[in-house]
Amino acid sequence: MPKPRSIKSVILLRLAVPLIIFMTVETLLSYFVTLHYVDNAYDRWLLDSARSLTQEIKFPAGKIEVDLPPEALEIFKWDESDKTYFKIISAQQGVIAGDKFVPEPLSEDTDWSKPVFFDEMMYGEPVRVVSMLLPSDPGSETVFVHVAETINKRRAMMIDILLADLVPQLLLVLLVGLFLLRGIKRGLLPLQRLADEIARRTPRDLRPIPERHIYQEVRVLTNTINDLLQRLAHAIASQQRFIANAAHQLRTPLAGLKLQATRALREDDVTAMQPTLLQIQNSADRMAHLTAQLLVLARSEPIEGDYEKGPVDLLELTRSTCIEFVPKALQRNIDLSFETSEQVLTVTGDAILLRELLINLLDNAISYGNEQGNILVKLLAQPSPCLIVEDDGPGIPQTERQRIFERFYRIPGTSGLGCGLGLAIVKEIADLHKARLQLSQVNELGGTRVELWFE
Ligand SMILES: Nc1ncnc2c1ncn2[C@@H]1O[C@H](COP(=O)(O)OP(=O)(O)OP(=O)(O)O)[C@@H](O)[C@H]1O
Ligand SMILES: [Mg+2]
Incomplete structure (x- = not known):
């Protein structure tokens, strides 16, 4: 047998999976938003460096003049984590100062009305670059300033943000998980209590389970x-x-x-x-x-599945049982006949029990029918298989038709060996076969007809 699933783990899974997905999405979103602002701040610093460089470029009499005092170059020294490079380049003279390998925007249609930021590689390292066009008088030279900076600080900051975001979220998931587990455990406690209550009972204690403490x-x-x-x-x-x-x-x-x-x-x-x-x-x-x-x-106690169900040759079963009862019928000069137009009639059921059912019907018809009377046993196949036993005896009064199916009940004044179980047996066997039992009077003079309709 497969191991039964636990309600606890199903609920936990159903709650924890969406929670983890939600928190992951939330962490990623806040990470990217923070990153965007941090990047902007670093870009502004990079732009400040570029602007301070442009302060040192003069155009006396339309000629370009770059004067870089050591204090101005201070900002381009290595700080503890990043290297900064610059390049001042004129359209007419080429590189005027700085490192000629500093990358420039490649696109032809760059909009120079504002500083341009882009990512590139320099000396095998990724760098962030800002490029700007120096405002100059008409007729003087066109000068560009490019400042590149490695991105170690940015990377370190990215990791810091990620950790600052992720660690509390993980702790939160863990905490929520623990509370969920506790909550589910407590929520399922009534089931355990119910199981304990039932387990404590003796087999004779069939009182209903009290409604208190029950969800x-x-x-x-x-x-x-x-x-x-x-x-x-x-x-x-x-x-x-x-x-x-x-x-x-x-x-x-x-x-x-x-x-x-x-x-x-x-x-x-x-x-x-x-x-x-x-x-x-x-x-x-x-x-x-x-x-x-x-x-x-x-x-014939009607316990589902407790009897041998199988195909039963109803025709053969009825014929052989009738033959067995002929001597008994003859003792009372009763004419017992069997009538059917079917060649085969098979039903699903227990052959031994169905025989007992017919025995009881025949026994009643012979015992309570008239001396020198007639008993007719009929089999029909349409609309569904049906077994009919009818006699021309006094019949069963309308008022007794319910009670005669009770165990040990006999119509007062009935003689013979009977003990009042025959029709109770017939009913139980019919129920077991899910067959419909119908009792009627043959005609106005009396007579008993019992019909058993199979499904
Ligand atoms: N065909 C019948 N004609 C007239 N009365 C009947 C007929 N079948 C049954 N009865 C009446 O119904 C009563 C109940 O029948 P049932 O077969 O249950 O018990 P029984 O025949 O008295 O005893 P058992 O069948 O256990 O030997 C009978 O006592 C009888 O009075
Ligand atoms: Mg009987």
Whole structure:
């Protein structure tokens, strides 16, 4: 059997995955926004360096003059993490000062009305460059200033921001996860309590589960369990009633049997013993019949899936059972006939139980039908398989039609060996086969017709 999934892990997964996704997106977003502002700040510093350089460029009498005192070059020295390079270049004279390898914007249509920022490579290292065109008088030279700076500080800052963003978020996810786990555990506690409550019960304790401490969501479950407990209590009560009835039914003939045996023993003469022995035989017959009926009933208890379901040749089963009953019918001069136009008729069920059902119907028809009467057994295939047993006896009064299916019930005044279990057995077997049982009167003169319709 596969390991059952735990509600705890399912809830945790459903909550934690969106939470982690949300936090990751949030971290990335805030990282990029912060990065954008940091980049802008560094770009402004780079521009300041370029501007301070332009202060040193003069155009006395239209001629370019660059005077770079050591203080001005101070800013281009290495700081602890980055190198800065510059280049002053004139359109007419070429490189005037600085490093000729400082990259320039490659695009032809660069807008020089404002400083231009771009990323490039210099000496195998990535650099951020700002380029600007010096404002000059008309007729004087066109001079550009380019300042490049390696990006180590920016990178370090990126990592710092990322860590500053990520670490608290990770801690938050961890904390939320812990609280979630605790919350779910506590939330599921009522289920555990319910399981404990049921586990503590004795098998006889079928009281409904009390509604206190039970969450609304668990109520569906407890309602279903309570419903089952109620049905179980009913079933057990009816089982106990049945056992008490059966014990009573067995005790009476047994007591009679004992009494008759004592009486027979008192006689010395075998001929005088004869009537008592006949009584003993009668009691034994009655008990044998009762025991047999009880056993059939026990077998036909409607417990789903507990019987051997399979294809049953209803035609053959009915024919052979009818043949068995011919001698019994003849004892009362009853004409027992079997009628069908079918060649094959198969139903799904338990052949032994279906035979018991027919035996009880035939037994009733012979026992309670008229002497020299007629019994007709019919099989139909359409609209669905149907078994019919009808007699031309006195019939069953309308008022008794419900009660005769009860266990041990016999219509008052009925004679014979019967113990009132036959029709109860018929009903249980019909229910077990999900077949519909119908009882009716054959005609206005009486007669009993029992129909069993299979699905
Ligand atoms: N075909 C019938 N015609 C008239 N009365 C019937 C017929 N079938 C059943 N009954 C009446 O219904 C009662 C109940 O029948 P059921 O078969 O359950 O019990 P039983 O025949 O008395 O005992 P058992 O079948 O256990 O030997 C019978 O006592 C009888 O009075
Ligand atoms: Mg009967």
